[in-house]
Amino acid sequence: MNYDEMPVGREMDALIAEKVMDSVPCNAWEIHNSRSWVLADSCGHKSCFPKESGPPCYSTLISAAWEVVEKMVSNGYQFVVNGGKHDYSWGAKRHAGFNNDNETYHDGFADEVPLAICRAALRAVGVK
Ligand SMILES: [Zn+2]
Secondary structure, three states: OOOOOOOOOHHHHHHHHHHOOOOEEEOOEEEEOOOEEEEOOOOOOOOEEEOOOOOOOOOOOHHHHHHHHHHHHHOOOEEEEEEOOOOOHHHOOEEEEEEOOOOOOEEEEEOOHHHHHHHHHHHHHOOO
């Protein structure tokens, strides 16, 4: 799959949850004060998200995308993000990259940083 063509959205968010975050959909969550989800029971999952709401919006929200960065860094990856006047591949405005061998960066390009992070992370973990 060419991640530079995969759009933002729930399909990409689900792929990130599964392949990068090792997080699974779970029914042990309950809605709290009509707006936030809390884990009601100990479910035994190392990482999970409410099945009903789906995974965090990794590809569109920088706060969620940053969880991806933290996960990758904790797994030994170096991380870069940059952008500017210069346009990158496919005319993209932002670049993100992960590297775990001090040589090759696995790159993601997009108009927005969260999507660039998601594309780079998926490429780095080797999803075909
Ligand atoms: Zn769970």
